[in-house]
Amino acid sequence: MTDIIIDGGTLTASRQDRVVRGLLLPYREECRSNIGRFSFAPGVVEIPQDLTGMSLNIEHERERVVGAVTELRETPAGILATFSIAKTPAGDAALSDIEAGRRVHLSAEVAGVKVKDGKGIAGSLFAAGLVEKPAFPSATLLAAEDTSDDEDDPQGGDDTETTHSESEYVDEDGNVWRMVVDTETETDGDTTTTTTTVVEEVTENPDETTDTEEEEDPMPATLAAKAKTPTPPRGRTRQRPSIADDLPTLYATVAQARAGDQQALTLLAALTDTKISGTGALPGAGVLQESWQGQLWQGKSYDRKYINQGTLGTNISAAGKSGFKMARGTKASPKTKLGGDWAGNKTELPTGTANAEKFGSTLARWAFAGDIAREFFDLPGGAELIEAMFRLIAEDYAIWSDEKALATFLKLAGAPVAPKTYPSEYNDSLGMLLQGILAVKRAKDEPSFAIVNSTAYEQLLYTPHEKVPEFVSFDITTELRGTADAGKVYVVEAADSYFVDADDDPLVDEGEPAVLVGAKAGVEFDELGEVPFTIDALEIAKGGVDRATHGYLQTFEIRPESFVLIGSAPVVGG
Incomplete structure (x- = not known):
């Protein structure tokens, strides 16, 4: 019940x-x-x-x-x-x-x-x-129209009130159902008589020929103290089309009722909301499953752009690289040149000496280690997360090695050289770029790249093509970096924050352009063939996997004279 x-x-x-x-x-x-x-x-x-x-x-x-x-x-x-x-x-x-x-x-x-x-x-x-x-x-059904007629009894003692409403409904088979409700209320002194007549009719769809029809008299009903039974108009009536019982729902609800589910004891025949979320939602927590996409796009992985400006190779060893440089004169008394004019005729020849100095490479080490539960490796679905994590770590090595290379270039360039006064048709950044290129050439090397801060790079982007001299060629791409053929300068952007010395003090005034020009042969970087590399070790007693990632960067500074930084140095104490 x-x-x-x-x-x-x-x-x-x-x-x-x-x-x-x-x-x-x-x-x-x-x-x-x-x-x-x-x-x-x-x-x-x-x-x-x-x-x-x-x-x-x-x-x-x-x-x-x-x-x-x-x-x-x-x-x-x-x-x-x-x-x-x-x-x-x-x-x-x-x-x-x-x-x-x-x-x-x-x-x-x-x-x-x-x-x-x-x-x-x-x-x-x-x-x-x-x-x-x-x-x-x-x-x-269509909304009924309420009409009331109040008529005065000609004898002045009786009042009669009538209402009439009609409604129609078209079912899915095209049959038109019509309901007529007439109510008449008579008041005679202390006696009130109400008569209600209901007529239900159906007009079948003329195209429907397969339904079994049954003609009946409409069923008027008068339930009143003093009944007046008007004769309703005849019409064809039949039972409304039935719909199959919803057995699965019925069985589930009966089972709930037997189990004492109080909610199942109150049933709604009115249309009930079936909601996707919130109170009374159809799906419980976790029933609707997301469309799993795995790791999402997080932008391009880091692409090294500084270290490649030097000579990058794999000639790395535990002992490192070494070599020597020869200089005129001695370390105590260096000379700018040896030899000179000779008078001949058995006179003494110009003489002198030179000195050789050994130089070696330095080695920087990078590493990361983690103790990982072996369930990530043993069970499906876990390895994807670990691999994604270590891809991030490998990207961190790329950033680390690239920043090391940029710091090396700045170290070799030394203190910034003040910008000169340039022709009015050049903006400061283009003038500084040309000044740096000339400085490296005068140092007997071939400039191959320029690393400029963001302030300078924006000025270069807005430089009209006709303002760039013919002996300077660079192509700005959507990657915001320049490209050049052999013998030309490759222009790369670096954030202003990178232009600092070993103590993290700024090398140029804040907000001012800075241009570093260098030659590819001036420094050599070497790594192992595959960097970084990983090593796994089992931690059997605790059910873990120890994974370490290593990388090595060997730096061989060949020629500091091949690098120059153009920019306004900060005022000390300013």
């Missing part, structure tokens, strides 16, 4: 006397509820003798009462109800909703429902709801 809520028909309303009338519970019409589909026959649902306490609420929220039941009448079409709307703001809003067509359907609340073979065999009507969405087909 359960409680249910069953939608009825559309309403007629009178704002003047705040009265609402409509078909509350249709007969012989399938109710869609969460225990399946069934219908009520006439006389099955018990109508209370005392209507005290029966209310009209909004959308079955019983704390939102907007009226009271004043009359219930059983007709062949179903139970007709009359309500008195409360003189409250909520009642006014309900009348406004009815007039605007926003909420024009009734829905019955029935307790103690028993269902057998798709038929309701017991139930007790106890309340009603004013709802927006109906479940019964007839609840989607």
Whole structure:
């Protein structure tokens, strides 16, 4: 035995006397509820003798009462109800909703429902709801028009009030269902007689030839103190098309009811919201699965752009590289040149000496290690995360080695050389670039690259092509770096923050352009063939895998004279 809520028909309303009338519970019409589909026959649902306490609420929220039941009448079409709307703001809003067509359907609340073979065999009507969405087909009828005619009795003693409403519904087969409700109330002194006549008709779709039709007389019903039985017009009637019971839902709900699920004991025949989230959502937590995409695009991995400006190779060893440089004179008394003019004729020759100095490379070491639970390797799905993590670590090595190379270039360049005064058609950055190129050439080397800070790079981007001298060629790409053929200068951008010395003090004034020009042969960088490389070791006692990543960078400074930094040095104490 359960409680249910069953939608009825559309309403007629009178704002003047705040009265609402409509078909509350249709007969012989399938109710869609969460225990399946069934219908009520006439006389099955018990109508209370005392209507005290029966209310009209909004959308079955019983704390939102907007009226009271004043009359219930059983007709062949179903139970007709009359309500008195409360003189409250909520009642006014309900009348406004009815007039605007926003909420024009009734829905019955029935307790103690028993269902057998798709038929309701017991139930007790106890309340009603004013709802927006109906479940019964007839609840989607066109809104009825409420008309009242008050006529004066010619004898002055009797009053007669009549109402008439018509509603239509077109089912899925194209059949037109029509319901006509006439109510006549006569007052003769202290005696009031009300007669209600309901006629239900169907006009079949002329294209439909396979349905079995059955002609019957309409079923007028008059339940009144003094009945007047008008003869309704004849019409063809038949039972509405049935819909197969929702057996899976029915079985699930019956099982819940037997288990004492209180929620299953109150059933809604009105259309129930099936929500995707929030309270009462259909899917529980974790039922709907995301479309897993794995690791997402996080931008391009770091592409080294400084270390390649030197000579990059793999001639790395534990002892490192070494070599010597020869200089004129001695270290204590260096010479700018040896030899000179000779007078001949057995005179002494110009003489002198030179000195050789050994130079060696330096080695920088980089590493990372982690103790990883072996479940990441043993079970499917875990290895992807570990590999992604170590790809990031490998990228960190690339950044580290590139920054080491840039720091080496700046170290070899030494203190910045002040910019000169350039022709007016050149911006400062282009003038500084040309000044650096000339400085390296005058140092007897071939400039191959320039690393400029962001301030200088922006100025170069806006330099008109015709302003660039023919002996300077660089191509700005979408990667914001220059390219050049052999014998030309390769221009690369570096953030202003990189232009610092070994103590992290700025080499140029903040916000001012800085241009570093160098030659490829001036420094050699060497790494192992595959960098960085990883080493794994098992930690059997704790079920782990120790993984270490290593990298080595060997730097051989060949010729500091091949590098120059052009820029305005910061004022000491400024």
